[in-house]
Ligand SMILES: Nc1ncnc2c1ncn2[C@@H]1O[C@H](COP(=O)(O)OP(=O)(O)OP(=O)(O)O)[C@@H](O)[C@H]1O
């Protein structure tokens with residue numbers, strides 16, 4: 338009983354980070370209808386960036402988030418102009434291929450640099466103990482920061498001029514252009530933000546678990562599940578979807594081997610798709 | 625004779641392989657209401673889209689305030705004051721009325737006149753003021769057209785270009801929107817209008833062009849065009 342409660346609590350905390358990662362994916366899809374297959378690679382780069390700042394340079398991991406978010410934004414804007422801009426407006430397959438190619442390049446370079454053996458950021462905080470179970474402090478802080486970052490993104494999208502322009506472009510790109518909004522630049526900003534958020538999620542995950550350059554892949558898949566669960570497209574929906582997924586993982590963890598988790602997750606994914614075929618990625622859509 | 629502010633010179637354009645415009649020339653004079661009429665599929669929308677940069681100009685030139693703006697993007701032209709209220713409204717459906725108007729005023733020039741323009745828009749369309757927080761997508765067709773025109777005005781246009789002002793609207797609302805147009809014209813705004821209701825459009829316009837299969841057929845002062853036997857037969861049902 339206690340182990341289930343502890344597992345659920347931990348699931349909620351980690352789920353908030355899944356939610357943050359999913360926000361990065363759904364923001365990009367919502368604004369430009371591009372399924373960003375570099376998502377997992379960017380999460381992994383966030384992990385290695387954290388390793389670099391903390392284990393090499395000796396920064397505090399949470400302070401490291403600032404340069405990681407900034408760097409993620411710059412990388413995202415670059416990837417947009419290099420690989421995505423020219424395939425915007427052509428078939429969906431083109432943007433899938435373009436981002437998949439970028440993904441393979443990043444994973445390839447990452448493997449060459451860091452191999453695929455696990456890295457670990459040595460960092461811990463006092464946790465909360467309860468009936469012999471401990472919730473690590475790093476999980477609590479990471480979840481709180483994930484929620485803060487999602488909140489900041491919400492404020493940006495709903496209360497700043499540029500943020501509203503991002504939503505306008507998501508809603509109707511042609512009309513946005515007619516109103517003097519430089520839509521390509523807005524797309525680049527949105528892509529940059531999506532990557533920055535993915536990188537931040539990766540960095541937060543790296544404060545909790547060991548990782549390799551390939552680790553992003555499973556979080557990318559979780560992001561798809563979360564986006565289906567959360568449906569919506571506003572950061573709050575994705576966050577809720579992430580927490581729900583975390584709860585499910587936490588709920589099954591005490592009873593089955595971890596290798597069953599993805600089976601359960603993706604069975605759920607398929608079931609939801611069957612039940613709510615229109616629920617997938619309904620972001621910035623005209624109803 | 626006032627100054628010409630916008631000219632299309634032998635503009636050719638189309639979609640993919642299909643050419644729609646075969647050398648359209650027209651000129652919009654400052655403070656005039658200029659109308660383009662023509663049958664469905666004649667290329668009216670394509671002409672407007674070529675003028676504001678939504679459609680690529682294959683040949684010919686677009687000149688705005690004595691600058692060749694042919695190659696500029698639509699958003700650059702909008703920033704200069706060439707603003708299109710598109711056919712079918714094209715609102716930001718999941719944003720509020722107020723946000724739609726705010727996005728209309730995105731360009732730096734429009735932003736400086738935000739307050740003044742907002743008052744003017746709410747003056748024309750009090751309904752928008754009452755419904756500021758409502759999502760544009762939940763509006764009725766008529767309300768959406770008011771918002772589309774309002775959003776266009778928020779862009780502080782030097783030339784307001786409207787594609788199908790009255791399409792799908794009740795006669796009453798059509799009258800109301802035309803009354804708004806008359807006020808705007810009297811206030812000195814330059815307007816380029818495409819309109820199905822040829823009768824109303826010609827009655828209010830200073831100058832008119834008749835587009836036939838991607839070419840300008842007839843042109844002249846609106847009251848003369850309205851008297852043209854071919855126009856009377858084809859568009860005015862007389
Ligand atoms: N997106 C498009 N792709 C391909 N062809 C198009 C496209 N839009 C318009 N056309 C074609 O271009 C021609 C001119 O269309 P356009 O929309 O300019 O006509 P219009 O005069 O505005 O007609 P309407 O009165 O029906 O609005 C038509 O034959 C139309 O089929």
Ligand SMILES: [Mg+2]
Nearest residue numbers: 668669670711
């Ligand atoms: Mg048309």
